[in-house]
Amino acid sequence: MVRTPPVVWRSRVHRYRLVGSKCKSCGEVYYPKIFSCPCGGEAEEVELPKVGRLISYSVVYAVDEESRDRSPVIVGLIDLGVTRLVGEIVDVTPEEVKSGMHVEAVFRRIGEAGERGVIVYGLKFRPVM
Amino acid sequence: MSRVESSVGIHGWGAYVPRARLPMSEIAREWGWSEHQWKALGMIEKAVAAFDEDSTTMGVEAALNAIKRAGVRGEEIGAVFFGSESKPYAVKPSATIIAEALGITPITMASDLEFACRAASEGMRASIGLIASGMLKYTLVVGSDTAQASPGDVLEFTASSGAAAFVLGRAEGAAAVFEGSFTYVTDTPDFWRREGAPYPSHGEGFTGEPAYFKHITEAVKGLLGELGLRPSDFSYAVFHQPNGKFPVRVGEMLGFRQEQMKVGLVTPQIGNTYNGSALIGLSRVLDHAKAGERILVAPFGSGAGSDAYSIVVTEAIEERRGRAPSVDHYIKNKRNISYSEYVKMRRILVK
């Protein structure tokens, strides 16, 4: 993702509140958002549930340069019930994380455009409090 | 004559404490301090924000808890006041980020306040006026800091990370109602951070008598005088808590007993969360208090000033409590870290 003001700005609500898409015809839900459903239906924006179950995960050591200081990064496939998404799992160590674990959204920094540029915020997931 | 404050109350409260804890022994070992140094400060360990946390993210989490407890919708909130001395942006409000994240935008007031550790408290006093006047229905007050301390400075034992938030509104249906408030400020340079400086400076002993003790005692005496109350009329007393010792001493100076201060004293376990300091203490008191109990809260900010509030708990508190995690839940949900992890997480490491 390019971290310039217009790009960071236009997707802010989707990142902050987990807003995805729901098909008006078949009801299928997607995150990140889509523009029309494979069924041909029109998609509308919808706020997704903030709690889910971890289907599977990976403990990533080969991370991008800017993630070096928080390596290893844990990334999971999360089942929100209405849809699934891939998200970062925080507040858990590689020893503690387990498939099947219940997780909930938590507001975090997800990047920044260098030391002087804009800060990108969004949701990650942690074990349910 | 009833006071203006009595028409305003706390509808929801919430705290956030990051998971990592740095034990005092780690800091002492790193810098060659004696264990008496931190024991004299009444400290055990301090909370450390993760690499991807800052005062804004913690503020959002605390505010989310407060909103859940209040049971209000984002669009019902008419002002967001964010008090912090560790803003991620020097220029650009965090209040708008918090407001956007919680669905409060766009028809709302929003601003970041700065008054060292009492900025959020100023937001609380201003909210009382805005709500009492009928101008706004609800406001959101957030105090959050990732407190900075120069590595090796004695301040490093206490400077920690955490946040507290409150949804204020009309007294009807509130979990606790204000009874009175009082503010006392002077120009006192006890602790400051110059523009562009990464870490704050302080006047050591000067932070004590002429600053912390003077302002808090004057604010509390002013409040008690106006309300005609005595320390024994309160079930709980919460003071700004830069360490584990100052709040107990200022309480005793004012005639409060240890038992009144115990519930609201969280610094020994989590450190001094600056704008969250007294307010996380207040959150913990609200986690425990029963209807009819009276709470004294006195935040303090360097530079310097203190507010004192008298708050009376209502029946509505019981149903609100379980809607979000308690302060104790956050205190218990911890993972100890090493000094080197702390250095990485707080971006102190120079590469």
Added chain:
Amino acid sequence: MFVTRVAMEKVDRHYEKGVRELAAGVARKALEGVDGVDYVIVASSLSYLQEPQLDLGAHLASALGLKGTRALNVEAGEASGLAAAEMASALLKGKASRVLVVGVDKLTNFPSAETYAHLSLLYDESISTYSSGFGSVAGILMRLYMERYGVDRLTMAHWPALMHSNAKHNPYAMLRFAIAPEKVLEAMPMADPITLMDSFPLGDGAAAVLLESKPRDALAELVAVESAVGPASVAWSEDPLFIEPLALAFNRLSERYQVGEVDLVELHDSFTITALMVLESMGLEERGKAAEAVASGRFSPNGELPVNPSGGLKARGHPIGATGVYQLAEVALQLAGSFPGLKVEGAKRGLAVSVNGFGSSAYVAYLRGVL
């Protein structure tokens, strides 16, 4: 249409050569003695981030002295090479009779951690936005596979071991050494449960194939290329371990040709788990059984169906946009009996299979021998 000439550069850290030099090297070799082409199609992906040059096709054609020819670029991530072949086949049915497809990519211009960030753009934005590492999706899927089917880590490790064993014989392969399955487990963890030995190496490469509408001097016939797009995120797949667009593309070929009865396959194995998913999604192995089948030798050079005699992405290497072109060249050479590495004796039919990520798109090329 027919594959008449092929050229490959060894996949390696070609620090001394830029994108245009790598591409020009194989293009000149493929065009030796050839009297002009109607089109040059350049397949490249990461080069747009590692060595940016817009209108790369025209720039390359100009550098090759191909005055007045027509040039196009194709970018389809890891599937760019076969995407270029599909486009060439369409052109060959129309006004073109000779098309040069050049695949080229560069992965070593930046430190690895920055290349990882570039590679994460192959996936949907939930990976790149969070800077959480390009191997994360593969790690998630590998764990899911192991937990769902009860396959242990060591069984999974037979795939990279087989690829390394095959690559030893391929002069164009980057990693020409054998490894025991046990060593895969001991390698540096990359995206646990994935180790560095489960992943393709970061290398540069270029390959070219000349495609003509007439069979004169052909190595093999490129019968057809089929493709389909799929969900951009694995979160959207009905079953994340099943590459739906690959099944779809393969079915489209099956309806017209007997592609189930091929003699060899060069397929997409960016990670160990990708290979298993490709085999199962194409129905070449039962669901959940591919890892054991690999371990039992079913896909070894002397097995029932030799897969990736080149060493695959794992050991030949995976210069992202160029990989599909390598696969086409390798299958064509096998069918002509002239592959310089492990030969699949008497092979008459072969497939080349490319996927981007875990199924945003998938391509299958079907080739037949002309001997």
